Amino acid sequence: MKTAVVLLAIVASLALQTTLSGILAGGAIAVNLVLVAVVYLALSYGAVTGLLAGMIGGLAQDALAGGIVGIGGMTKTLIGFFVGVLGSQFNLSTTVPRLVMFVAATVVHQVVFEGLHAMIGGQPFVMQLSATLIQALANGLIGIVAFFVVEQGPGTLQRRRMQRSSLSKRRF
Amino acid sequence: MLDIRKRTGWIFFSAMLAQILLVSAQVQTKTGVRALNAVTFEVFSRVEYGTASFVKGGQGFWGNYIGLRGVKAENDALRRRVAELEVQLQQEHALAARSQRLQALMDLKSQATVPMLAAEVIAGNPDPVMRTITIDRGSADGVQPDMAVIAPGGVVGRIIGPVAQHAARVQLLIDRNAAAGALTDRTRAGGMVVGAEANPPLRMELVSNLADVKPGDLVVASGVDGIYPKGYSIGRVEHAERGSGLYLTLQVRPGVDFSSLEEVLVVLTPARPATPDEAIK
Numbered sequence: 001m002k003t004a005v006v007l008l009a010i011v012a013s014l015a016l017q018t019t020l021s022g023i024l025a026g027g028a029i030a031v032n033l034v035l036v037a038v039v040y041l042a043l044s045y046g047a048v049t050g051l052l053a054g055m056i057g058g059l060a061q062d063a064l065a066g067g068i069v070g071i072g073g074m075t076k077t078l079i080g081f082f083v084g085v086l087g088s089q090f091n092l093s094t095t096v097p098r099l100v101m102f103v104a105a106t107v108v109h110q111v112v113f114e115g116l117h118a119m120i121g122g123q124p125f126v127m128q129l130s131a132t133l134i135q136a137l138a139n140g141l142i143g144i145v146a147f148f149v150v151e152q153g154p155g156t157l158q159r160r161r162m163q164r165s166s167l168s169k170r171r172f
Numbered sequence: 173m174l175d176i177r178k179r180t181g182w183i184f185f186s187a188m189l190a191q192i193l194l195v196s197a198q199v200q201t202k203t204g205v206r207a208l209n210a211v212t213f214e215v216f217s218r219v220e221y222g223t224a225s226f227v228k229g230g231q232g233f234w235g236n237y238i239g240l241r242g243v244k245a246e247n248d249a250l251r252r253r254v255a256e257l258e259v260q261l262q263q264e265h266a267l268a269a270r271s272q273r274l275q276a277l278m279d280l281k282s283q284a285t286v287p288m289l290a291a292e293v294i295a296g297n298p299d300p301v302m303r304t305i306t307i308d309r310g311s312a313d314g315v316q317p318d319m320a321v322i323a324p325g326g327v328v329g330r331i332i333g334p335v336a337q338h339a340a341r342v343q344l345l346i347d348r349n350a351a352a353g354a355l356t357d358r359t360r361a362g363g364m365v366v367g368a369e370a371n372p373p374l375r376m377e378l379v380s381n382l383a384d385v386k387p388g389d390l391v392v393a394s395g396v397d398g399i400y401p402k403g404y405s406i407g408r409v410e411h412a413e414r415g416s417g418l419y420l421t422l423q424v425r426p427g428v429d430f431s432s433l434e435e436v437l438v439v440l441t442p443a444r445p446a447t448p449d450e451a452i453k
Contacts, residue, residue: 046180047180047184048180051184051187055187055191059191068198069194069195069198070191070192070198071195074188074191074192074195077184077187078188081180084180120195
């Protein structure tokens, strides 16, 4: 079940990323839905799931992007692992810590990703801080929404159904 | 409950290592070599260096310490071999010397006008006072008492009885009871050579004071005794001086080294008494 959820999340995030990238990109401003999925899975299922999800998602992203396959995979594996470890060590079940975690994970991901590119590709290290922060906030918001939807969605629907059923009993 | 420090850590490092290898396989170094190859070569070169160092160290340890046991055994074997070779070399030298002696003996035998029989010395003096040797020829070979025994250096002595079937005893000329008719080769001064307990071990007697004898003159057998063939060398005059009486006092150094006699020739001509003419001469 968990494996299916992980694969579904990765595939879905990739599909959304590739589909919506043209709309959301707008130059440097772009969300990284795969990274969001990895952080989400790491926070939800732990370090092992996080690192495996990061490896799969990152490699898939690298393969689709046409660059050096492995850099994104290593970066997201790193992110998934440490987010999973931190999630098991601290209480990250509320919104703000989760938001901080998404933002921090995005910043670290960008730093590591650009650093690896610079190191392996022999290019200078270039990182646009404002764009990174905006992306981090966007990822954080999407992640928070994702958590809210997953956690609150089924419960809200159930409560609504229960409320409807109780009201109908009172009336009738 | 997951044990993050074990299972998760291993999985993490495995995933990272796999991807590092994946990236390395795609990236080239500045020299144009793929990073994976370069890293692999670098890593394996260190491994090979370590392995080579280990093997070399092992070889050194083996060669310098463990192998010393073999070296010691080899050293002992070589020492034994050297000793054997030294003995063999001495035997070869002895054989060569013997060959030379035998060659000289054969030369002497071929030059001789009388029949001779080669014999080997098989024993020395049985009594320190007596100067005798034993040879490996006896009556079965035709050896009889009073036959002369000579060597390439000169007269050795005579056969004394009894003669065994395959052995005979020889009285050396240096024995104090031995005597031989002799004369000087240069002036033909006659006399008699006898053994003496002195140095030199021969003395020539009955040589007239009027005779011209000098140190260095060759003394040969005169043949008047009927034992020793005429003309065979006995030795050289080493010291000559006028005696108090009618005769010279002559000391003769024998031509034969009696201390190293190994092969001799037995003159198979039976001894005969000297004729009056020979005695007069």
